[in-house]
Amino acid sequence: MREIVIGGAQMGPIQKAESRTEVVARMLALLDQAAGAGCDLVVYPELALTTFFPRYWMDDASEIDAWFEAEMPNDATRPLFDRARAHGIAITFGYAEKTPEGRHFNTSILTDRAGAVVGKYRKVHLPGHSEYDPDRAFQHLEKRYFEPGDLGFPVWRNLDAWMGMCICNDRRWPEVYREMGLQGVELVMLGYNTPSVNSQNGAEGLKERLYHSELSMTAGAYQNATWVVGVAKAGDEDGHPLMAGSIIVDPNGYVVARAQTEGDELIVHACDMDACTFGKTTIFDFARHRRIEHYGRITSQTGVVLPE
Amino acid sequence: MREIVIGGAQMGPIQKAESRTEVVARMLALLDQAAGAGCDLVVYPELALTTFFPRYWMDDASEIDAWFEAEMPNDATRPLFDRARAHGIAITFGYAEKTPEGRHFNTSILTDRAGAVVGKYRKVHLPGHSEYDPDRAFQHLEKRYFEPGDLGFPVWRNLDAWMGMCICNDRRWPEVYREMGLQGVELVMLGYNTPSVNSQNGAEGLKERLYHSELSMTAGAYQNATWVVGVAKAGDEDGHPLMAGSIIVDPNGYVVARAQTEGDELIVHACDMDACTFGKTTIFDFARHRRIEHYGRITSQTGVVLPE
Numbered sequence: 025m026r027e028i029v030i031g032g033a034q035m036g037p038i039q040k041a042e043s044r045t046e047v048v049a050r051m052l053a054l055l056d057q058a059a060g061a062g063c064d065l066v067v068y069p070e071l072a073l074t075t076f077f078p079r080y081w082m083d084d085a086s087e088i089d090a091w092f093e094a095e096m097p098n099d100a101t102r103p104l105f106d107r108a109r110a111h112g113i114a115i116t117f118g119y120a121e122k123t124p125e126g127r128h129f130n131t132s133i134l135t136d137r138a139g140a141v142v143g144k145y146r147k148v149h150l151p152g153h154s155e156y157d158p159d160r161a162f163q164h165l166e167k168r169y170f171e172p173g174d175l176g177f178p179v180w181r182n183l184d185a186w187m188g189m190c191i192c193n194d195r196r197w198p199e200v201y202r203e204m205g206l207q208g209v210e211l212v213m214l215g216y217n218t219p220s221v222n223s224q225n226g227a228e229g230l231k232e233r234l235y236h237s238e239l240s241m242t243a244g245a246y247q248n249a250t251w252v253v254g255v256a257k258a259g260d261e262d263g264h265p266l267m268a269g270s271i272i273v274d275p276n277g278y279v280v281a282r283a284q285t286e287g288d289e290l291i292v293h294a295c296d297m298d299a300c301t302f303g304k305t306t307i308f309d310f311a312r313h314r315r316i317e318h319y320g321r322i323t324s325q326t327g328v329v330l331p332e
Numbered sequence: 333m334r335e336i337v338i339g340g341a342q343m344g345p346i347q348k349a350e351s352r353t354e355v356v357a358r359m360l361a362l363l364d365q366a367a368g369a370g371c372d373l374v375v376y377p378e379l380a381l382t383t384f385f386p387r388y389w390m391d392d393a394s395e396i397d398a399w400f401e402a403e404m405p406n407d408a409t410r411p412l413f414d415r416a417r418a419h420g421i422a423i424t425f426g427y428a429e430k431t432p433e434g435r436h437f438n439t440s441i442l443t444d445r446a447g448a449v450v451g452k453y454r455k456v457h458l459p460g461h462s463e464y465d466p467d468r469a470f471q472h473l474e475k476r477y478f479e480p481g482d483l484g485f486p487v488w489r490n491l492d493a494w495m496g497m498c499i500c501n502d503r504r505w506p507e508v509y510r511e512m513g514l515q516g517v518e519l520v521m522l523g524y525n526t527p528s529v530n531s532q533n534g535a536e537g538l539k540e541r542l543y544h545s546e547l548s549m550t551a552g553a554y555q556n557a558t559w560v561v562g563v564a565k566a567g568d569e570d571g572h573p574l575m576a577g578s579i580i581v582d583p584n585g586y587v588v589a590r591a592q593t594e595g596d597e598l599i600v601h602a603c604d605m606d607a608c609t610f611g612k613t614t615i616f617d618f619a620r621h622r623r624i625e626h627y628g629r630i631t632s633q634t635g636v637v638l639p640e
């Protein structure tokens with residue numbers, strides 16, 4: 025048995041006016057709670073340090089850059105790294121990254137128990153749009169404020185397990201889990217900010233949104249025999265509702281822990297990494313069963329090409 | 333609206349001693365029932381004409397070949413094609429195919445309303461093993477009796493919609509739906525013979541097997557915005573239980589029709605092919621959102637390669 029006690033640190037809403045310092049104080053409270061629960065690893069949401077700013081149309085570069093972190097750790101987040109190191113807890117969280125070259129990414133990092141960064145991921149599947157869209161009930165401008173990630177889907181050894189990350193909309197794409205599955209991933213960690221209503225279809229509400237989120241994560245877990253931890257930033261951000269539904273999924277595709285609220289809430293499960301072995305060596309033994317000679321379209325074409 | 337009334341013709345068990353003529357009589361009864369229900373298309377299971385013979389170890393070539401069809405239609409199945417034509421119903425069913433060159437495939441075909449074959453698919457993802465395995469509770473020798481399919485995952489225009497097929501274990505592989513999704517598929521049809529218990533893990537029983545089957549099909553439907561129809565051969569075949577759980581899934585990933593028995597049973601739903609459009613043009617607009625530069629492992633490596 026290789027047990028990792030995982031805490032999913034769901035966060036309630038962050039209003040536009042809230043400072044990083046206020047937010048980090050909430051993250052520290054969740055971290056202390058996780059330490060009390062015996063957690064080895066804590067997973068925080070996507071863009072954990074601020075409100076979900078891509079809902080706002082902005083044109084001014086300095087106004088945009090105010091949402092980004094130019095270094096990590098920085099003054100606001102250093103207490104989080106320090107506290108995690110003091111507890112001996114590995115953490116992962118998401119933030120808006122501005123590189124020294126001025127590039128912008130939707131990023132997450134992973135630390136070891138000593139608070140050292142062992143992995144960085146930059147969101148590949150940016151949803152939404154890049155220009156103001158008057159036909160939407162609200163804006164979702166991730167394609168405006170971020171470049172698509174340029175790091176692929178790496179997998180790292182941490183806490184004696186193979187771990188990978190993705191972010192929010194990435195979780196709906198089976199290619200994401202498979203890329204990591206082909207590197208032997210045993211734990212996929214992701215955070216999300218998902219509006220409770222579809223901006224392009226008002227009839228698609230919370231219940232359906234939660235179903236699609238869970239469907240994507242449970243299928244990804246089962247089909248790659250990996251643990252998946254999905255953690256929301258949830259609740260009402262300045263009138264814009266985000267869904268909750270944080271879950272921990274076992275390598276058989278079953279939900280073993282689930283958030284009950286839309287606020288700051290820790291979900292905990294003791295996850296045995298060896299539980300991945302049965303699936304990886306039988307029905308999803310890729311080496312024996314995959315037939316890559318018939319998967320060519322997946323990497324040779326981006327969009328739909330109808331048969332002639 | 334492009335409505336196709338689809339009948340999923342689940343079949344109960346076929347014992348080893350039953351003849352193709354007896355089986356086709358049952359298929360005709362289901363077809364007549366489908367005609368009465370206004371069906372445009374009827375989906376039968378994998379290997380619909382015989383018992384699920386890959387559970388039996390055989391070494392004698394003529395004993396093996398007795399389970400295969402050397403031509404299609406043939407004397408036993410011609411009444412099915414004739415009746416379908418008379419009703420103006422398109423059909424698809426699975427059978428063991430022996431080619432003129434002596435090759436063996438696990439195959440399904442699709443006809444138009446006039447009973448003409450418009451598509452053929454050969455199962456790509458063969459589960460199980462090729463040699464007798466004393467460690468299993470029962471044998472699953474598909475890798476012994478069939479070659480992997482050599483036709484890829486084609487999509488055809490039929491009944492004014494884009495249709496594709498896969499078979500049984502194929503449904504667990506997201507690459508299958510994606511290959512067809514990249515050809516604009518609106519309806520994926522599949523049949524299966526799935527043992528109610530895992531031959532390598534007796535604790536994995538009917539409930540879990542049904543969950544995994546439905547999870548794979550609903551995720552495939554949602555993530556490609558396509559209808560999926562999965563149809564079982566079910567029930568007790570000479571002491572070997574097969575699960576039922578035939579379902580019709582909408583392009584939103586919801587089950588809209590479900591078999592209630594493990595016997596011959598028709599499930600029916602009026603499926604609007606235009607219901608695929610919303611997903612295909614928004615969240616799963618592949619041309620806008622897929623990032624093939626990060627999917628390389630999916631086609632460049634078959635099995636797991638751990639990070640260095």
